[in-house]
Amino acid sequence: MNKQLIYGDIGGTKTILQLAEITVDGQIHERCTQRYDSTAFATFSGMLEVFLQQVSVNNPPAAACFAVAGPIAGQQATLTNLPWQIGSAHIAHAFSIPSVKLINDFEAVALAIENLPGSDLITLQSGQPHAQAMRVVLGAGTGMGVAWLTPVNNRYVAWPTEAGHIDFAPVTPLQISLLESLQNRFGHVSVERLLSGAGLTHIFKFLQQSTAASSDLPLIQLGEDSGAAITALAQTQKHPIAIQALELFAAIYGAYAGNLALAGLCRGGVYIAGGIAPKIIDILSAGGFMHAFHAKGRFSALLHEIPVHVVTNPAIGLLGARQEAFRLLDNGP
The missing domain is CATH 3.40.367.20 (Hexokinase; domain 1)
Structure with a gap:
């Protein structure tokens, strides 16, 4: 059975979320990409809920990774330029996603450099x-x-x-x-x-x-x-x-x-x-x-x-988040 991944690049101005499917032969196929005005949402959870409704996900994704524009400590993040607080454990529980990880936005950018x-x-x-x-x-x-x-x-x-x-x-x-x-x-x-x-x-x-x-x-x-x-x-x-x-x-x-x-x-x-x-x-x-x-x-x-x-490449942060989400399937958070 194919597995689904969600990953995103969360910034103070805009957020890009993407859903991908992993086929049995290990290939990643992008299914849907949405861009949102970050300031239009009171919380990241509210945005993620809208995204999941828009892409019509029937079963919870196997893993998720989000690149966040702000410092991360204990998998908790407060955005530097937006009044959001995000926790990987909360996201995992609220959306029944087995493996969720937050990474710094420039950590995601850096992760993608090697394969650029x-x-x-x-x-x-x-x-x-x-x-x-x-x-x-x-x-x-x-x-x-x-x-x-x-x-x-x-x-x-x-x-x-x-x-x-x-x-x-x-x-x-x-x-x-x-x-x-x-x-x-x-x-x-x-x-x-x-x-x-x-x-x-x-x-x-x-x-x-x-x-x-x-x-x-x-x-x-x-x-x-x-x-x-x-x-x-x-x-x-x-x-x-x-x-x-x-x-x-x-x-x-x-x-x-x-x-x-x-x-x-x-x-x-x-x-x-x-x-x-x-x-x-x-x-x-x-x-x-x-x-x-x-x-x-x-x-x-x-x-x-x-x-x-x-x-x-304007999507480099998203590429790094996708790379890390894929790694979660094998190694966990």
Whole structure:
């Protein structure tokens, strides 16, 4: 009898759930995929119940794995950018699923890297990759996610982190002024305050305010998370402040990626994932990102040796969750 799996990528903005069937010969066949606005549901259980009704599941799935945008402790998760609390035991009991596992969203992204085809990558720097060496995966989207990949017994093991919440380290006078502006508002300024959709908005508003007295450009009023609108302003209207905001965003991104590459000595590669990078690949490829990545003083030569790739597959987190759900069939949670 064929077995069914449910897996999903749960984010602060959107959630993607998928149902797949495992045939007797071990092949995975996707049956249904649904995308939901996360903020439209009070709880994840409510969303999962709607999904199961929509896909008309008659028997409980054999296993489920959900990638969650937030820290996980004891298989309990609280989303960083959404007031949801999720527990694997509660899901297993409520929906009669024998094996349920929660993993961090960037743990899921990292798990999928090893099996990702080259067509899903844009290389910013080929470098000199070392086999079975440390890797790091990071990505700006609703927040900033980071996961390490360590080689163990000829495969990679993913380690989730909350490195997106470490301190922002400015490296130019303009970035120092940006830090001071955000400190006045937030106190502590994490990397995520800059490298996220909301972070790009903070950068744009800072630059707009800084140039208001000397610029003839009309002031643009933006919401708290208007990264997509700013990107459109830069790419379709060539708005000078929007272009400057993206360039500053890319420089901060590159410097941070270089810091992580040094912290893990990631000779196996740096992988830039998340929803923003593919949309601004022209900015990331223009040179500012890699210049900041390399700017590590005595270790600049080492940074030139580390491969840097942008992940273009938007479903990479879902792929990692599917991979882990499949593993649950044999090994359990």
